[in-house]
Amino acid sequence: MTDRALAVVRAGALTTVQDLGRTGFAHLGVPRSGALDPGAARLVNRLVGNPEDAAVLETTVNGCAVRPRGAVTVAVGGAPCPVTVDGRPAAWGTAVRVPAGALLDVGPALRGLRAYVGFGGGLAVEPVLGSRSTDLLSGLGPAPLADGTVLPLGAASAVRGSVDAPPWPGPPEELVLRVRLGPRHDWFTPGALHTLATRAYRVSAASNRIGLRTEGPPLHRAISAELPSEGMVLGAVQVPPDGRPVVFLADHPTTGGYPVVAVVRESDLAAAAQAVPGTVVRFVPVR
Amino acid sequence: MKARRVFRVGERALLVELGTGTETEAFHAELLRRRAGGALPTVREIVPAARTVLLDGVDAPDQLAGQLREWTIPPLHARVEQAVDVPVRYDGPDLAEVAALWGVSVETAVRIHSATEFRVAFCGFAPGFGYLTGLGEQYQVPRRATPRTSVPAGSVALAGPYTGVYPRSSPGGWQLIGSTDAVLWDAGREPAALLAPGARVRFVVERR
Numbered sequence: 001m002t003d004r005a006l007a008v009v010r011a012g013a014l015t016t017v018q019d020l021g022r023t024g025f026a027h028l029g030v031p032r033s034g035a036l037d038p039g040a041a042r043l044v045n046r047l048v049g050n051p052e053d054a055a056v057l058e059t060t061v062n063g064c065a066v067r068p069r070g071a072v073t074v075a076v077g078g079a080p081c082p083v084t085v086d087g088r089p090a091a092w093g094t095a096v097r098v099p100a101g102a103l104l105d106v107g108p109a110l111r112g113l114r115a116y117v118g119f120g121g122g123l124a125v126e127p128v129l130g131s132r133s134t135d136l137l138s139g140l141g142p143a144p145l146a147d148g149t150v151l152p153l154g155a156a157s158a159v160r161g162s163v164d165a166p167p168w169p170g171p172p173e174e175l176v177l178r179v180r181l182g183p184r185h186d187w188f189t190p191g192a193l194h195t196l197a198t199r200a201y202r203v204s205a206a207s208n209r210i211g212l213r214t215e216g217p218p219l220h221r222a223i224s225a226e227l228p229s230e231g232m233v234l235g236a237v238q239v240p241p242d243g244r245p246v247v248f249l250a251d252h253p254t255t256g257g258y259p260v261v262a263v264v265r266e267s268d269l270a271a272a273a274q275a276v277p278g279t280v281v282r283f284v285p286v287r
Numbered sequence: 288m289k290a291r292r293v294f295r296v297g298e299r300a301l302l303v304e305l306g307t308g309t310e311t312e313a314f315h316a317e318l319l320r321r322r323a324g325g326a327l328p329t330v331r332e333i334v335p336a337a338r339t340v341l342l343d344g345v346d347a348p349d350q351l352a353g354q355l356r357e358w359t360i361p362p363l364h365a366r367v368e369q370a371v372d373v374p375v376r377y378d379g380p381d382l383a384e385v386a387a388l389w390g391v392s393v394e395t396a397v398r399i400h401s402a403t404e405f406r407v408a409f410c411g412f413a414p415g416f417g418y419l420t421g422l423g424e425q426y427q428v429p430r431r432a433t434p435r436t437s438v439p440a441g442s443v444a445l446a447g448p449y450t451g452v453y454p455r456s457s458p459g460g461w462q463l464i465g466s467t468d469a470v471l472w473d474a475g476r477e478p479a480a481l482l483a484p485g486a487r488v489r490f491v492v493e494r495r
Contacts, residue, residue, distance in 0.1 A: 026332040026343065028480045029410040128474045138414045139455075140474055183294035183302045229411060229418075231334030231341025233300045255336050255411030263297030 003070030004121065004153040009103060011145040012064035016209075017123050018116075019055045022131035022140075026254040032234065033135040034250050036209060036273030037114055040078035044118030047075035047095045049159040054122030055132035057145070059115045063106035064145065066117075070100045072153060073120035079112030079274060112274035120156035136209050137251040175203065175275045177247065177264045178286045179237060184227065184259035188239070192219040196237075196261060196283050201245065205277035209251040211238075212272045214281055218243025219261060229257045235264035237283070245283070247272055293352040300343040301352050308337060308420055308448075312408055313363040315340050316485060335409040335484050337418070370404065370487035373452065375443050377401075377492065379463035381431070385445060388428050397492065399426065400464065405450060405488040410480065415454040415472025417482035422448065434460030441467045443490065450490075452482070465490075 008015075018041060021034020035041035035058055042052040057064065063081055068074075075095050076083050083090045084105045090096045098104050106115055125132050125142045134141040142151075185193060201216030219239050232238070236248040238258045247264055249272065262283065264272070275281070291314070292304040305311040315335040321327040328351060331344025345351055377397040386396035405421035422445075430446045435458065438444070442453045444461035453459060454471035471481045482488060 023331050023344070025414075025479075026334045026341075027410060027484050029412060029414045029416055129479065140414065180295065180297050183296050228337035228339075229409075230302065230336040230339040231332075231343070233296050233341070233343050235297055253411065254334055255409065260296070263300075265298060 002152075003100060004124070004155065005150055006066045006068040006072070006119070006153060008064065008145045008147055008149040008151070009067050010065035010105070011147050011149065012059050012062050014060040015064040015145040016058050016134035016136070017055050017125055017142050017151070018058045018133045019131055020053045021133050021250060022129045025129055026231070029138070029254050030129060030140065031135050031137050031251050031254060033131065033133040033141065035116065036250055037078050037116065037270040039270050040116045041118075044075040044077040044116045045122070047077070048073045048118045048120040049157050050118060050120065050122050054118070054154070055125065056119070056123065057117040059106055059117070061113055062108040063115055064117070065103055065105040067101060067103050068098055068119070068153070072098055073156065074098050074104060075118045076106050076115055077118070078114050078116040079109035081109050081115050082107035113276055114273055119153055121154035124152040124154040135251055137253060172271045172275050172279060174280045174282065175271055176282050176284055177268050177272060179262035179264050179283050180287070181262045181285055185261050187221055187223045187227070187259040188261055189220050189222045192221070193261070195219060196245065197285050201281040201283070203275045203277050203279045203281055207277065209249055211249055211252060212247040212275070214245050214247075216244060219245065221259070227257055227259050229255045232256045232260065233263060235266055235269055236260040237262045237264060249273060291356060293355050295348055295352065296341065299345050299348060300341060301345060301348050301355065303340045303342070303355055305338055308408060309363060310360070311335060311338055311340060312406065312485070313360050316363055317358065317360050319485070336411070337409065368487070370489045371481060372489050372491045373467050373469050374493040375401070375465040375467045375490045377465040379443065379465045381462040382464045385428055385462050385464055389426055400450070401490050401492050405490070407482045407484050407486045407488060408449070409484050410482070413454055413457060414474070415480040415482065416451055417484070419450040419482070419488055420448060422450065424448070428462050430460040431462060434458055438463065439466065441469070443467055
């Protein structure tokens, strides 16, 4: 049996395989998927000498533990967390050599939510429509990790990894999301738009890879008619009937029938993906 | 005719809103035609929907928006390519209710549905789920008041002006009129979706 594989010892709350997602299939109802914090996924790949779009593990809240069959270079980034190899502390945010058969444990996030684990050679699960990402909305790609899952690893390149970016931009104390109003802001009252721009929301515990749900003052509609389904983008701030904005993340549906009041800047979405429930969210309209 | 409207959507997308479903399908067809001919700047995703087409991943959205407003759209021509035949057993639990809503017998309802030529207006809800238009306005039906928690894969269903086929088992609120063994979605197949936007579709009665 090849030693280019790893066994999952502790799957964690939700650990999935992610790369930079699948594009070009939204018209068939296929979400883009991919790492919620793509900067962190790219960084751990660079650290282990992979192309930036190699498949990595994305953990949620409490990390995961895996046992590679053969020696492999790994790097853990995204949410800061304790890292151990066979129980001994190892470095976070840099390349670490894990010996054959040793246990790599990625501990609970100290700040933020999602850690990323890159492996030299990348996770070599079979791509689906050009991506190895797990898509939780439509069930494409590999299933979320379970204890005992075995994942194949690709051949590691001889290139040494490099650090060329700060590994962690800092956890959001307060999540500031810059938004561009529209396309359906005129479906809301002027008061609702004022509320969105001035009031604080909080990240709801019901948030997931599909959307960041919020709790806060409801946004009232000026037009109560039903909106015919229309295409949705990453970062769309969709407002369901309860009036609480939902920010669409990577596994969002490709079409939807609730009006989008605004769209979050793509560069602000990594912080959204790392915001723990209860974090204050402010929507700041910009041009 | 309602004027075409083009909205900015975030940093890199445009939403084109048309007056009718037919205009939307014609605009979508024109977009694909221009893209195939290399006459459209790079657009990562073109997502048609009921009254809109979304263009996502556009480098210069304001510039493209100006062009899209000026386009002359030729009417939608019947395509020359073969229609996709979907074999169907009209055995759905809501067939009698749909026939009653239409004010016809079950046999007539089956004849109406299977004699209609459909077109995939857009996809969504799940990979490979197409929203098929073609039935006359008098045949619109409401969604079920209480959605089913599980609709079997292959269910042929109606809601509003649309017919759809569930690619896999899922919760659903559409009226179920039949079932098919056709594989609507197979990510390992090329193409993965049996019914892509723009495709013509016929439902062919399968006798048991």
